[in-house]
Amino acid sequence: MIQSTRFSSLLFLLVLPLLSFAQSNEDDQVLFQLDSEPYGIKAFNYYFLKNAEEPSADSAKIKVNEYLDLYVNFRLKVKEAIAQGQDQTPEFKEEFEGYKKQLAEPYLMQTKVNEQMVAEAYQRLTQEVSASHILIKSDEQANPEDTLKAYNKALDIKNKILAGADFETLASQVSDDPSAKQNGGSLGYFSALQMVYPFENAVYQNQIGDIVGPVKTRFGYHIIKINDKRKARGQVLVAHIMIRAKPDSLSMATAKSKAASIYDNLKKGASWDEQCKLYSDDVRTKPAGGKLQWFGTGQLVPTFEDAAFALKETGDISEPVQTRFGYHIIKLIDQKGIASFEEMQSELETKISRDSRAKDKKSVAITKLKESQYFEINPIVFNQLANYFDSTLLTAQWNNEQSQTNGSKVLFTTNNTDYTLQLFFDYVEEKQKKRKLTALDTYVNQLYNQFVEKSIFDEELELIEAHNYDYQMVLDEYRSGILLFNLMETEVWNKAMVDSIGLQEFYDKNKKKNYKLAEHVVVRRFVSKDSSVLQSVSTQLDKTNSELDSLFNSQEPLTLQTFEEKIEQGKNKWLDDHWAIGSSVQSGKNYFTLWHVVSIQPDGYKPLTEIKGLVISDYQHELEKQWLKALSKKYPMKLNKSVLKSYIEGFED
Template identity: 55%
Template sequence: MRLSTLITLLLFAFNFQSHAQSKNDLQEKTLFRLGDQPYDLGTFEYYFLKNSERPSADSAKIKIEAYLDLYVNFRLKVQEAVSRGMDKDKDFIDELEGYKKQLAEPYLTTTQFNQKLLSEAYERMKFEVSAAHILLKVEENALPEDTLRIYNEVLKIKEEITKGADFTEQAKKYSQDPSVKMNGGYLGYFSALQMVYPFENAAYQNAVGTVAGPIKTRFGYHLLKVIDKRPARGQVKVAHIMIKTTTDTVTNDKAKKKIDSIYENLREGKDWAEQCKLYSEDQSSAKAGGELRWFGTGALVPPFEDAAFALKNPGDISVPVQTRFGWHIIKLIDKKPLEPFDEIKVDLEKRVTRDSRSQDSQSEVLATLKKEQGFKLDKKVQSNALQGIDSTLKVANWNYDTTSSVLSNVLFSLETSVYTVADFYKYVKSAQRVRKTADLEEYKKQLYDRFESESIFDAEMAFIEQNNQDYKRILDEYRSGILLFNLMEDEVWEKALIDTVGLQAYFDQNAGKYISEEMLKVRKLTSASQEVIKQASQQLGLSNSQLDSVFNDQEALALQIDDLEIKKGEEPFLDGHWETGTYLQESDGYYTLWIVEQVIPAAKLPLDKVKGLVISDYQNELETRWLAELRAKYPYKLNKPVFKSFVKTF
């Protein structure tokens, strides 16, 4: 290598290292102070980049200044909470401890093992399994003889099926799953992460036609019949027009006629959005053209899903499909296959962590941590300690002699600490719950295992909290968030609810803000036939249900009738007819008779009509005043050189 090239590379490495070092130094510097309390740049940067997109060089100063104002307000409130001692409150400490265990999980998980679970889940998501099951329930802490009895009962049912008994009939006869009355044990199609892990394993690991089991889950023992396996269908986005059905036969007949008529309209070329707006009874989607969110297998009822996935090209519509909710016509908007692993990895990690399979991950992590922390167990002390717990544990009434000499015996040790029998007994006393049907020895073992694992995880968490900057910042986020919520509830939210005098005074001072919009109360009659509208206009004394009977018994969509309250801008036609009267509108092949029954004038609304909105506004007012007081109490001083240096990093 030439000497000049070597020197260039060394200089580059030196500059790179110096830059990295200088950035780290910058992050540790104080960005601002509130009173005597400093706040470092690194933590501000964490919050800033988490809550906003990375700015360009041109916009950095403006965006950072805007967020800094919000961040200072946030820190003012948290600092006030600490000054009031809210971080010492027992409820706060207990809540934060609960979050600590969850937040530490990614830092405790064995990467290799977690990757194995992720890969397994993703590979399984490429397929869907159709299965049926028979469930006999067993309590998790059941006595061994009860567990064995249920296990043997499941084996007998399996033997009957092996000899030729019909699985569905056996499910109806024996299964304790409440849904068996409706589905005969059939679960439909499902994919990974939709069932408990042992059940999912049996479904994916056995061939079509197999009756697997007994399978133990937290619900009991199952027999599982694998009915089919197919490639995953991915996700689909559709719109729908729905006509609701009831248990009334006459109403259902009308619904069927109506959905069939809408279907014929669509086949004849009528506009989908127009038909949806006119007739769909799914009010949440009708104004948006019936559009629904993306969904995959297992998200909606099977008849709807199957019809949606059967559509091939965007714009295709289904024949009317019946579900337990009513009749639907479905229009395909788009389809997409299972996304690449890298694109869904973050979401998949969250789902795997929440899933029952994460228990296996925790066992693997625990074994690793035991090695890393130099775990040593005295089995003789453990045995004696367990023997010292009697059957009063099962009724949650166990206690121990606090003067006993055995309490000081070391149960197990780690490199940094030791755990005695006293520590274990204190844990058992606080953790015991009524378990009358449980096996005593098994219950004692469960409590010991929990004590051991929680002690090891707590020791590791203490190390992580002290040494891992990412974890410290995430923990600060949760800690500050809980304190902020508690303080805001006391100082703003609850105060606005309780302070009726202050609320009334605020409303009186701002009554001009709370005015109802002028509206029209209208009756709307719509038809594709001018003659029907003419006849209906001569029978306006009839009720809506009477008009429906007169005009829609023979032809389901002859006349659509609605009672509405309409604001200006919602119906452009009525904006030009803003007074009582009857007006005929013709548009896109439809005739609409608008009967404007009343012009409801704008008016100041009484407090009881807008109380929710007034409370929200009053809370904002209280918060603004309070923040001004906090800024006076904790003067704000920005470190301008650090701020400028940070802006330049963009």
């Protein structure tokens, strides 16, 4: 219910302008030239301000010049890709056309319906709904008989509930949602943009206690019970200490006891960061004191969310909370309500463009574009359309045998174009797919609607490409990004991966500078509040850390913490002062630490086999540096200093 391409891996590079065309406007001043090809200040300004905050008068010169270096380097790479003809390969053209259509949609969809959907989504975000559902699966491509069967089954369930049957019991018995057996169909609280659009509509358009449905979504038919509605809780920022354990296991009891002891320590004044660093099993967050990202309702497990939102004052700490991951102690850092419409508008527009409601928006957009393009269908030709097709279309083997006599007939017109049967036949031959469960006339109608949509959008797209500057910039960003990815893959990334001889030579040349390994110790570290515990541990070092953990923590879970580490000289003052094989005990404010140095390893160089990933990355940077140097010679840069100076001075006004 709740809601990559290779190009996505390149997005980190898009913090600099991905511009492939140069001087596109007669009044655009030339900022620089690469081998006589001009690049204007207008595009540079667009991307500079897009990727960074407007600089102050004091910082403008530094920031603009730093960005210019990145920009020029990028332009050099893209220029080389074009010089190699990479923009003419079939692979590039196919990939770029796919992105082009995706990028066009937000511009093609700029209609009133978009504004209405954004306003609707924001209004719904101010309220949270609790609902339960019973799902009867039905495939979107199912034949009418099976669809009707699923609908009638859902309707029968609804009637039983209205007659007095228990919703939760029925959900656990008949719902096709696997989780219903455990939760009786409950979905908890959620808000807008967290469910598919038809489901969202049903819960927001009905009242508490209503039994709604059958509601059709891409998953099937739903019978929905509206349990509650409340004001949105906003978002919360918390930290947590997690003791990991699996549900219904013996370890859960141990985790509960350990969490209770940590909570008791915190209530007695122990440092949160100290307890988190010592005991939390969330290795990703413990270095930062257990801090999580901002979240709202429906983003984490409900029990964790409820405990977090129950905290009222900054610094408040929850009692241990059980989830399916184990036990958590939660500390409130900050909280905030729903942002203003103006602050969320751009984000909502992006989310809606990817949401299932975009289909409705697209339908309205097509209707409006038809009006603006004076779309007119030829009813006589349209009514005869099915006569040109036979059962071979359903097996994707249809071919156009009628084109010589009928291809010139006009199927529909716009203000710019006559769309003939021949154009439609060509489209069908290319796009036809096997359709075992679809009636012939239904499939012909689907292909016709797809052809109309494509034709209408293609016409509008030509106008956008010619006149919409923002779209030109975004489109070129992706075009250049694909070219850059392909070229970097060939010239830098893959070369460093496969050139084992070059990699070895690079390592040998740079190991004294970059890959030195200082003298270091292999240590076992033990932490406890009780020095006598560490005294006992020191007599049993023949046991493994795991064995010691089980031995000392069987009665009191926080008695002993164990670690195994490698630490370089100069990284820990205590070890520096006790740099010898053997044991030493360090006294802290609240804890004692037993350090047992197992071995001392001499200085030298980190072996290539152990740091190959790091060396490959460094080698890639070196290859790129050398390559850019060669490109700078191949395409000399001539900077228009007066234009650059005027641009920088503009930030000082």
